[in-house]
Amino acid sequence: MEKRNIYMDYAATTPVKKEVLEAMLPYYHDLFGNASSVHVFGRGVKGALDKARDEVAKLINADSSEIYFTGGGSESDNWAIKGVAFANKDKGNHIITTKIEHHAVLHTCEYLEKHHGFEVTYLNVDEDGRINLEELKNSITDKTILISIMFANNEIGTIQPIKEIAQIAKEKGILFHTDGVQALGNIPIDVKDLGIDLMAMSAHKIYGPKGVGALYIRKGVKLHSIIHGGAQEKRRRAGTENIAGIVGFGKAAELARIHLDEHIEKLTKLRDKLIKGVLEKIPYTRLNGSLKHRLPGNANFCFEFIEGESLLLSLDIVGIAGSSGSACTSGSLDPSHVLMAIGLTHEIAHGSLRLSLGDMNTEEDIDYVLEHLPKIVERLRAMSPLYEK
């Protein structure tokens, strides 16, 4: 097998699909007007926004009017959490979340604790990465105003019992936000059936452009804005609309909806082959996350005695792009907070590898990884002072 370029970091970001880019292009030059304008340059654009909103809504079974476009998943998470927190300050100051949230949620909660007088409970997870519903119930106080629990984890792919969580929140009259960034387009989501109040989404995880996201806000849910200004997005999120980006998000959502079943089937098959192969061929290896409640495209391993960056680097040299921990935190050299939360020791957590699969991956890609990865792990182990054969 010759050298390839295999991308297995779809959980970090995805390429923009051709159809998506094609849908976007007209809005840069020919139809560039401001959606709020009266004249012909602006008018063409309003319909495009509406269509994109419909498509995002359809993907999660929301009403069009419940979709608010934002500048990305992080903004959506920040908006949901700060928006609900500030709007309900007089009702209570307690927020419940988990230890394995994305930093967009974790750091937002920490900020509210440190600077705005909120108190946050960070729920534990079991070794699969799932929360305990009893612990959730027990942590609710009469000051709890928000529960924010991610739909599916970006590192280990674990899917939470969203419907049960929403049910508990509803019984107690507490708003429930879920970070749906990783779940969107990868598993079926029906916000109405699940009973979700707010859900953050991001386009660039579903083959759309970066810098566009959305927040689902169930009709009637009140929260403060975090970007004040013009009357866009029904006055709830100001800023000249990123029309090309929004159109791209809409197209990506449409494609995701149409192809959801085959997407899930294909990725699940590839993922299972990858996991099986790696566990068979490489000793002292651990699969992180749940076998059952797992995103179709996620595989996450720990290889004892070696460190993640040198593993990534070695994989990169043979043309395999993976990640270790989450890409967003690679500025930090601490091991992933998610792996620590599922109970791994530091040394094992340092040797983690996430291979996240997507639409461009093939069976041959998996074969290629299964050929190279064992050799690479073995080479690094041979250099490791921790490894005694």
Add this chain to the structure above:
Amino acid sequence: MEKRNIYMDYAATTPVKKEVLEAMLPYYHDLFGNASSVHVFGRGVKGALDKARDEVAKLINADSSEIYFTGGGSESDNWAIKGVAFANKDKGNHIITTKIEHHAVLHTCEYLEKHHGFEVTYLNVDEDGRINLEELKNSITDKTILISIMFANNEIGTIQPIKEIAQIAKEKGILFHTDGVQALGNIPIDVKDLGIDLMAMSAHKIYGPKGVGALYIRKGVKLHSIIHGGAQEKRRRAGTENIAGIVGFGKAAELARIHLDEHIEKLTKLRDKLIKGVLEKIPYTRLNGSLKHRLPGNANFCFEFIEGESLLLSLDIVGIAGSSGSACTSGSLDPSHVLMAIGLTHEIAHGSLRLSLGDMNTEEDIDYVLEHLPKIVERLRAMSPLYEK
């Protein structure tokens, strides 16, 4: 003269220049990686971000390290104001701004007043739209933590005495933010020489894409983040970088810098011809804003006895795209707060028209407007119960 399509709403938004779009395209599919990733897909991208940051910095004579990319001008304004306000809550709760700010500033200030215990002074402006420096000085108290005054106004194009304002702020040890969205790329800006602490910018006003902006933060200035999460933008603004958008912003900034002199010269000439022609040909007409301190591309008129929307509509029919008030507020039917602040009565303010010129406009465009606009105004006046010939 046959019918044309003339865009004169550059202050609302600009088309993306061909060179800009070409610079962006590779980052959608070939170089789509996450800038924080180790592997080859991510690596190519880091350099592109750095280059774009350099270009934006150069346009305003900042250091590269002082440029933070955001999701647009509104986010930048919100970040600067809320960020400084929250970070200095223990020092004071007083903010000074003006009555003619963009809503991204005004509504942010109102929000801080209503929900977070801040007090805001809204400075008056004279009939040219300029603030009074004495009034500014007198409104400073020992609780003042921030002065936010726009560089140039989006409706009437008035440029404020930024250097003098910065000087006053500095003497009192107060942070100074300016909304530079309209000024950027249209007049020379040297943040160092002017003494600006924070400045909001937006790409889509300088022939770059929508949904990308930046905040200039002078080295050493402390403020809270408004989008918490990943380590992007030196941990100050989370969210997977909108690489294509940022690259486009960089390219647009580069072009703006290279062509600044000719851009100013050309637009000033066209604008003066337009203003002169309109005032000569149409009676009961008022030019809004300052003659001297004015953005090169801005013309803003009030035509007595008629109303703005019917004017816009009539212009649109002959292929001229202008605006009335600011595009962002066209959801509301109140007359522009800026026109009210410069002392116009309601009825006159309702008859306003902004024609904002840009790089694609020609002398012939001005001739075309000067041929059609007088007829349109006359037709509407003939229908108006307020007009007695």
Add this chain to the structure above:
Amino acid sequence: MYSEKVMDHFMNPRNVGEIENADGIGEVGNVKCGDIMKIYLKIEENIIKDVKFKTFGCGSAIATSSMATEMIIGKSIEEALKLTNKAVAEALDGLPPVKMHCSVLAEQAVKSAIIDYAKKNNIHIDGLEDIKIDDDHDHHHDIEEE
């Protein structure tokens, strides 16, 4: 944003102008809000023989004035009083939601011209006393702030 009918009535408004010695004149709206509608009626034997209007306002205000005059010309006063803003809007193939209030203006201008006629001639018309003309009509402001 506007239907072809609206654009037609905006560009080629019917019955623009004034009627000298009109039998009834109605003026509604408020210059502060950016809209004033003035309707002139010529009435003979209870029938609206002629109507003219002048409007200061948005495109939809002009179009609804024009349409309203067309809809009442030749009608009896009683029929003209039945004119609703919805009927005017429908006759124009609809209006954008934020522009519905402009059609209310047209309805009220017609009614207030008839009230004026009734007053001047001291005649009683059934139902006229129930009509309320609200000069300071609400302008649309979106609700959901923050």
Add this chain to the structure above:
Amino acid sequence: MYSEKVMDHFMNPRNVGEIENADGIGEVGNVKCGDIMKIYLKIEENIIKDVKFKTFGCGSAIATSSMATEMIIGKSIEEALKLTNKAVAEALDGLPPVKMHCSVLAEQAVKSAIIDYAKKNNIHIDGLEDIKIDDDHDHHHDIEEE
């Protein structure tokens, strides 16, 4: 992000392995932080005759270990003690700023192996007492939060 030299030493590390009955062994780093470096020295008549290393750590940790072993082989102990992390980094054509601390690890591993040698053989080496090996070396954390 890494220079070609770093990549070369990462992919083809020199002197990997252990030395049986080494005269000095140095181990620094901390498994919690994800890096451990172990250096084995064979010393004859004050000259470093052989060096081997084993490293658990990032690419830069492996490359700096490899480079450091090359730089001290054949040197006298006194010369080897002069090895600085900057020299190692420079020999690799530089390291990214967040990776400079990995080169500190390499410098310290060499020094601690020499300390071990001195202790075992009960000899005094000038300057050795001033060296502080900091096992819990700081990992870079960016500063500007919020």
